Amino acid sequence: MIPIEHLRNSLGTTPLLWLVLTLAAYTAGNALQRACGGTTFASPVLIAITIVAAILVGTRTDYRDYFAATQFINFLLGPATVALAIPLARSTRLVRENLAGVGLALLAGSVTSTISGIGLVWLFGGSRTVALSMAPKAATTPIAAAVSSQIGGIPALTAALAIVGGIMAAVVGRTMLTRLNVDDWRAHGLAAGVAGSGIAAAQVAERNELGAAFAALGIGLNGVLVGIVVPLMVHLWK
Amino acid sequence: MIPAFLVLLGCELSGNALRQMLGLPIPGPVIGMAILAAGLAIRKAGPSPRSSISGSLELTAEALIRHMGLLFVPAGVGLIAEIDVLRSEWLPIAAGLIGSTLLSLAVTGLVMHWSIRRRAARLSPDTVQGLERG
Numbered sequence: 001m002i003p004i005e006h007l008r009n010s011l012g013t014t015p016l017l018w019l020v021l022t023l024a025a026y027t028a029g030n031a032l033q034r035a036c037g038g039t040t041f042a043s044p045v046l047i048a049i050t051i052v053a054a055i056l057v058g059t060r061t062d063y064r065d066y067f068a069a070t071q072f073i074n075f076l077l078g079p080a081t082v083a084l085a086i087p088l089a090r091s092t093r094l095v096r097e098n099l100a101g102v103g104l105a106l107l108a109g110s111v112t113s114t115i116s117g118i119g120l121v122w123l124f125g126g127s128r129t130v131a132l133s134m135a136p137k138a139a140t141t142p143i144a145a146a147v148s149s150q151i152g153g154i155p156a157l158t159a160a161l162a163i164v165g166g167i168m169a170a171v172v173g174r175t176m177l178t179r180l181n182v183d184d185w186r187a188h189g190l191a192a193g194v195a196g197s198g199i200a201a202a203q204v205a206e207r208n209e210l211g212a213a214f215a216a217l218g219i220g221l222n223g224v225l226v227g228i229v230v231p232l233m234v235h236l237w238k
Numbered sequence: 239m240i241p242a243f244l245v246l247l248g249c250e251l252s253g254n255a256l257r258q259m260l261g262l263p264i265p266g267p268v269i270g271m272a273i274l275a276a277g278l279a280i281r282k283a284g285p286s287p288r289s290s291i292s293g294s295l296e297l298t299a300e301a302l303i304r305h306m307g308l309l310f311v312p313a314g315v316g317l318i319a320e321i322d323v324l325r326s327e328w329l330p331i332a333a334g335l336i337g338s339t340l341l342s343l344a345v346t347g348l349v350m351h352w353s354i355r356r357r358a359a360r361l362s363p364d365t366v367q368g369l370e371r372g
Binding site for chain 2: 022023025026029043044045048049052053056057063066067070071073074076077078079080081082083084085086087088089092098100101102104105106108109110112113114116117118120121122123124125126127129130131134137138141142143145146147150151154155156157159160161163164165168169172173176177180181182183184186187188190191192194195196198218220223224227228231232234235
């Protein structure tokens with residue numbers, strides 16, 4: 001006979017506490033961003049990570065205990081990544097109409113990001129692990145982190161780089177491309193999606209619908225491309 | 239929501255299985271995403287455009303994507319375990335992040351812009367001349 005307590009709940013009080021704290025920190029991040037007028041600088045993810053990290057350091061909690069307690073949240077990244085197929089499938093018409101341009105720009109931008117990321121880290125004396133963590137960072141965060149752990153990078157570092165890179169692309173993207181005389185929303189959208197994934201794409205989506213569609217396209221296709229190209233490139237570079 | 243999770247987790251499982259069987263270096267969820275995207279594209283081309291599963295799938299996918307930020311928090315907090323790397327390699331990390339993000343933005347935008355204009359020029363030379371003057 002199984003004792004009745006075992007049927008009640010598999011999660012103890014401490015794991016539940018970390019789950020609740022994580023949700024609370026994220027909610028606080030969202031509230032703070034709204035209070036700041038929705039600015040990209042106040043990323044709810046960065047705020048939540050900072051709050052939780054400060055609590056862990058303050059209470060001297062081992063990160064492994066925290067991660068074990070919040071596994072359920074992390075587990076959802078898998079289905080969330082698969083779910084990106086839905087906006088991607090919605091934009092098949094756009095791909096067909098702009099096939100050559102989208103293909104070329106995507107390939108050029110994605111390869112530039114990977115090679116310049118690895119190259120600059122190496123140039124400034126960084127380690128191989130950091131270079132490998134940098135390589136997939138332009139992909140949307142769950143894909144970037146998955147690729148990173150696959151090729152021997154640090155997934156947490158890659159996730160943080162993807163988020164901060166996305167904020168940077170959102171802040172400077174429009175100004176920079178306008179200075180370069182790029183005046184087409186399709187180009188702005190695709191560049192935001194490829195270089196800055198979700199965070200930069202959201203910035204474009206607020207301003208223009210065509211730009212939003214191309215940004216979604218950039219995120220989806222770049223995710224697939226990084227998922228395939230970066231592991232293969234690293235496989236050859238040993 | 240349950241049929242939607244069945245589809246999403248089923249695709250992830252297939253992706254993981256394919257990855258292991260063929261020894262692919264690509265993450266399982268990315269293969270799962272490609273499988274689902276291909277399936278959706280085929281379905282859309284077929285005769286039955288809508289069903290309750292695709293409606294539920296769209297709602298669940300939208301909710302997961304909208305709150306994706308939350309899902310990064312447990313992995314992102316892992317940075318505190320890597321504080322030594324950040325401290326000792328802050329310069330290559332900052333240079334690589336800033337440099338590669340800006341370069342990739344510029345290259346993607348410029349190539350796309352160039353190809354749109356080239357296509358427009360092929361279709362009707364007058365429009366592009368008008369754009370250039372304006």
